[in-house]
Amino acid sequence: MHIAEGHLPLSHAVAWSVAAAPFLVHGAVTLNRRLKDSPEDRLLLGASGAFCFVLSALKIPSVTGSSSHPTGTGLGAVLFRPPAMAVLGTVTLLFQALLLAHGGLTTLGANVFSMAIAGPWAGFAAYLSMRRFGLLPAVFAGAFVADLTTYCVTSVQLALAFPDAESGVAGALAKFGGIFAVTQIPLAVSEGLLTVLLVRLLRTSAAADLIRLGVLRPARTEAAA
Amino acid sequence: MLAIDAAAYRSPWRRHHPAAKALLAGGLLGCALTLPPWPGAVVTALVTAAVAVCWARIPVRTLVRAARTPLGFALTGSPAFLITVGADGIAWADDGPRRAGEVLARCTAAVLCQLLFAGTTPLADTLPRLVRIGVPPALVEVAALIYRMLFVVLDTARRIRDAQAGRLGTRSLRATWRSLGGLGSAVFVRSFDRARRLEAGLAGRGHAGALTVLVEPIPLRTPFLLAAPMPAALAAGLALAVERLP
Numbered sequence: 203m204h205i206a207e208g209h210l211p212l213s214h215a216v217a218w219s220v221a222a223a224p225f226l227v228h229g230a231v232t233l234n235r236r237l238k239d240s241p242e243d244r245l246l247l248g249a250s251g252a253f254c255f256v257l258s259a260l261k262i263p264s265v266t267g268s269s270s271h272p273t274g275t276g277l278g279a280v281l282f283r284p285p286a287m288a289v290l291g292t293v294t295l296l297f298q299a300l301l302l303a304h305g306g307l308t309t310l311g312a313n314v315f316s317m318a319i320a321g322p323w324a325g326f327a328a329y330l331s332m333r334r335f336g337l338l339p340a341v342f343a344g345a346f347v348a349d350l351t352t353y354c355v356t357s358v359q360l361a362l363a364f365p366d367a368e369s370g371v372a373g374a375l376a377k378f379g380g381i382f383a384v385t386q387i388p389l390a391v392s393e394g395l396l397t398v399l400l401v402r403l404l405r406t407s408a409a410a411d412l413i414r415l416g417v418l419r420p421a422r423t424e425a426a427a
Numbered sequence: 428m429l430a431i432d433a434a435a436y437r438s439p440w441r442r443h444h445p446a447a448k449a450l451l452a453g454g455l456l457g458c459a460l461t462l463p464p465w466p467g468a469v470v471t472a473l474v475t476a477a478v479a480v481c482w483a484r485i486p487v488r489t490l491v492r493a494a495r496t497p498l499g500f501a502l503t504g505s506p507a508f509l510i511t512v513g514a515d516g517i518a519w520a521d522d523g524p525r526r527a528g529e530v531l532a533r534c535t536a537a538v539l540c541q542l543l544f545a546g547t548t549p550l551a552d553t554l555p556r557l558v559r560i561g562v563p564p565a566l567v568e569v570a571a572l573i574y575r576m577l578f579v580v581l582d583t584a585r586r587i588r589d590a591q592a593g594r595l596g597t598r599s600l601r602a603t604w605r606s607l608g609g610l611g612s613a614v615f616v617r618s619f620d621r622a623r624r625l626e627a628g629l630a631g632r633g634h635a636g637a638l639t640v641l642v643e644p645i646p647l648r649t650p651f652l653l654a655a656p657m658p659a660a661l662a663a664g665l666a667l668a669v670e671r672l673p
Contacts, residue, residue: 207540208535209530230563242634244638245625246623302539308540364507419460
């Protein structure tokens with residue numbers, strides 16, 4: 203759901219950048235504090251960012267017949283928490299704009315708001331609220347909600363930029379939401395399923411990392427062992 | 428390597444300072460966003476394409492392949508402009524084709540400006556210089572680390588995918604899903620393992636926290652800097668001239 207370069211009017215691009223700025227500053231301050239406390243974490247953060255980029259470049263089969271890319275924001279939020287995801291997501295989006303031409307530089311603020319802020323926070327909230335039902339249902343909810351929120355926020359951004367001539371922003375929201383729903387709802391389900399598969403494998407192959415990141419509780423792995 | 432980055436490293440503009448190239452591409456981007464879509468965006472797109480292919484020597488194939496995805500997104504969204512939702516239901520919008528055309532023209536021009544900068548400036552040249560415009564050094568350092576690790580992780584993912592395909596991992600939808608899950612988890616495990624080994628190696632060499640690297644100096648050449656705003660001025664002038672045509 204990247205908004206391409208030049209798609210948004212300049213005033214909207216600036217407004218979304220301003221809206222994203224406080225979250226990004228909060229993320230940068232959190233990151234800075236973490237790096238001061240444990241400088242060795244910068245390499246793990248580098249690996250996490252590279253992982254986020256690769257995750258968003260994976261092609262997944264979509265129910266509509268085509269293939270799509272996951273946003274990776276849900277998994278990122280579960281693994282690295284939303285403040286870190288704001289920074290990692292921004293860097294990933296910047297790299298996607300400059301290395302793959304996915305998204306743009308003037309639309310970076312809007313894309314950051316939907317994919318690195320709204321998606322991860324909503325996904326993380328869904329993950330936390332479902333955690334008592336078990337890890338995998340919570341992970342599915344996190345990835346599904348993050349993907350769907352990203353798509354909804356992008357639709358709002360487009361509706362605000364291009365209101366309908368007759369029915370205004372509400373009509374435009376119905377139009378953009380309707381068009382993208384065809385691909386995005388199946389994609390959100392697909393991303394949820396892929397994330398569950400991925401975390402299920404990680405639980406067996408990288409349990410120590412999941413404990414370190416706070417996704418698994420040590421007692422659970424002991425019980426599993 | 429990724430096609431745009433590879434083009435940037437091969438570009439004859441590689442020796443020019445990123446700030447001068449940002450001025451050139453940024454000026455054109457400004458024209459694409461602020462001039463009226465007709466004729467402004469169309470003229471800007473033509474001038475940018477000419478600068479990219481004839482002056483910066485970005486291969487046409489690379490340019491077209493890179494522009495395909497963002498323009499595909501813009502095209503997917505454009506049917507929304509053709510209809511209007513009112514009290515009587517859905518109807519054709521009178522000015523729909525004009526609005527869709529304007530957005531597509533603006534988008535095409537802006538994407539070409541973005542590719543002009545990205546296809547001539549490797550990220551490795553841009554990132555260390557971001558500190559000078561006020562981006563926090565810690566953020567730049569993490570971004571630079573992500574950039575360095577990115578290609579290794581992408582290569583790892585490609586190798587795993589090839590191995591999975593060789594073992595009939597994409598034979599059916601079910602196998603494809605299982606392979607994708609395996610690919611994601613293997614990439615996570617390997618990238619974290621690599622980071623940990625790098626961390627141990629650096630600790631053994633007395634790593635004190637900052638990962639300073641040698642930044643190759645690129646002089647800010649006056650002739651190129653003076654020529655940088657010219658394409659934008661040309662695009663603006665041509666757009667005004669076309670607009671005044673009877």
